[in-house]
Amino acid sequence: MKVGVFVCHCGSNIEATVDTAAVAAAAREFPGVVFATDTMYTCSEPGQDEIVNAIKEHNLGGIVVASCTPRMHEQTFRRTVERAGLNKYLFEMANIREHVSWIGKDREANTNKSVDLVRMATEKLLRNRPLYSKKFDINKRVLVIGGGVAGIQAALDCADGGLEVVMVEKTSTIGGKMAKLDKTFPTVDCSSCILGPRMVDVAQHPNITLYAYSEIEEINGYVGNFEIKVKKKATYVNWDSCTGCGICMEKCPSKKATDYFNEGIGKTTAINIPFPQAIPKKAKIDPDFCTKLTKGKCGVCAKVCPSGCIDYEMQDEFVTEKVGAIVTATGYDLFDWSVYGEYGAGRYPDVITGLQYERMLSASGPTGGHIKRPSDGKEPKNIVFIQCVGSRDKSVGRPYCTGFCCMYTAKQAILTKDHLPDSQSYVFYMDIRAVGKLYDEFTRRAMEEYDTKYIRGRVSMIYPKGEKLLVRGADTLMGSQVEVDADLVVLAVGAEASAGASELAEKLRISYDSYGFYMEGHPKLKPVETNTAGVYLAGACQGPKDIPSSVAQGSAAAAKVLGLFSKDQLESDPQVSIVDIKRCIGCGKCIQTCPFGAIKEMEFRGMVKADVIETICQGCGICTSTCPQGAIQLQHSTDNQILSEVNALCQF
């Protein structure tokens, strides 16, 4: 093979600390290399043309580019060599930017290391073989996990685009966190009035199948052909006949069940429909509080139900769905603020979370839209909002900014004045992060028009003083310690990854960051993709997000799915493991170690052999390092190719 080498300056990124001309000169002496040069920007159009021209002029059979990381431009250069008529796998990249020029200043040492890396790449290239993708059929259905506003948007966009959608929601109604909100910033729109119709659309869309009160049990398969096992949790109510009339709720004698939808403000009945606009509007029994299920006595709901749909014997049910793509929209949960002993750790009933306050403000909430102190039901006069509770705080392991608390606090302060004109709101803040269209104007309005007193500083403690709570903080702008006699304290509690996010990530085979938020494919250029083909992200599961951003990401994920499904067949990546049947002894070790279940047993002339299912194999290479015979080889990274690189490096 005649090899051509291109050493990139990357402007001054590489050239400043690597003598690229010297690297090119050294490369000319390597076996197989017939052409080597240094170029200013190899990835630019003239840079790529230079590669194409060199291939034609010197009849090259393979190309090495020494430049940035392959994550950046491997695809770019593979297309370039393909344009010149070569197979795209007859190309190698040596990373002399991230691995050399950016991390060292010694020009001589850097140049030597670059020469080594180019030598390794050349040696590997000499052993590269042309590889060809295979085509396979895809199932044009999509699974949306999570029925919050991001999932709803993704589902509706996919369904409107003609795809069949399966939506799986953990709770008994869709709507997510947005359904719990009273109003939305910065327009102060009624949240359920703008979300409600979308929820109804999901229920009525002919292309959407909704599994509420269900969870993902198992995910198998690969892009285009996933197989999903869904667990439909027992509701003890036959939803096919339940009309959502609510008579069971009226008559249920067990009225002390935890009201999850209302964030524990008030109690609900053991059999309940979370809220009037619930989709699906079906009752379910909370088995922890139902006396029939716990003690075997009662059965009132079964007697009063006009449709006879109560079934105390109901069991979890499993269904299997086949889809070609998955949109993950599992949202967030609130940080457990009880770690803050200085704020009472939950001991003071009049210290509540922003989401609880939201339920209190809502006309359909447990207080009918009246702001009341949970302790004595009195109207509060002085209301203190504390921002950054569980945000921007390393000491509780939450150093990140949740990003939307500044805005919802401003909104709640405005709503407080609307509900209680004689009240006075105080906001303790560290910074006001109002980045968004009409956002800063909104927070300013809270201060200028609604006379909310903003105090720059964190609160160090809250303690009871008679009926009131004394909030002790600092006003760093004034330069003093301050305190407020508060009737009610609302904590702007930050967001964290939703419960069970990491377990789901393992089923999806996607990665997540140290806080449990799912990792996007690239922080700038692949914001909705994951590193697993066919799995996309929408909303706060990828990181805390407000409603407009979640909706935008929901639509973006839908666009990605529709784009993926615009083809009838997909091309598989040929960088997969292949078994040399003559060497395989059928020990089955590879089958045991494969994390993707991509290897199965087969019979060949009466002998057991391993066989790779190419479409499932992700090319991780665990099998190749396990195989005692070297019979299973990962294409494009075979043992011989890797050893040739080692030899190139350790020749002296």
Place this chain on the structure above:
Amino acid sequence: MKVININLSYNSDFVTQVEEESGQKLNNCYQCGKCTAGCPYTEEYDISVSQIMRLTQAGQKEQVLQANSLWLCATCESCTARCPNQIDVARIMDVLRHMARKEGYVGTGRVKTFWDSFLSSVKNNGRVFEVGLLVNYISHTGRFWTDIGLGPKVLPKGKIHFKPTEMQGKKEVAKIFMRFKEESAR
């Protein structure tokens, strides 16, 4: 340092009065600090102008009206010219000065004495007579040595006259003082 109870010590009458007399809305201030940044007197101030704004916002009347800064402000209006929220900060400083004087908050006698000596000199002479002002100020404060070092520098240059210079309109200036006295008595 004292703990300030934000709601109990909030003097809403004070805030309303400052807003009415200055025509400025105190909540418009978002505490960027540009006024302090541009103020030529910041290094002499006991409370910087942005902190004066913050304390006024928070209704901390006592602390604001006792501030020495009010009397050091030269009304150069850099603060007003540069305020991103178009607040006339210098006007607020002026209002605060008036309030401090009227309500007897002027804690530092020296500043008040200086202004009194200055104005009495203008009243008597039509314009300020430096040596007269000096004698008046020193006799009220007893600060003989504070500015003595300036003498050798300015005397040879003929900057100091030992008797007031005659000027036109002296009576008219005196009338202004008369009118102020009459009208403020009403």
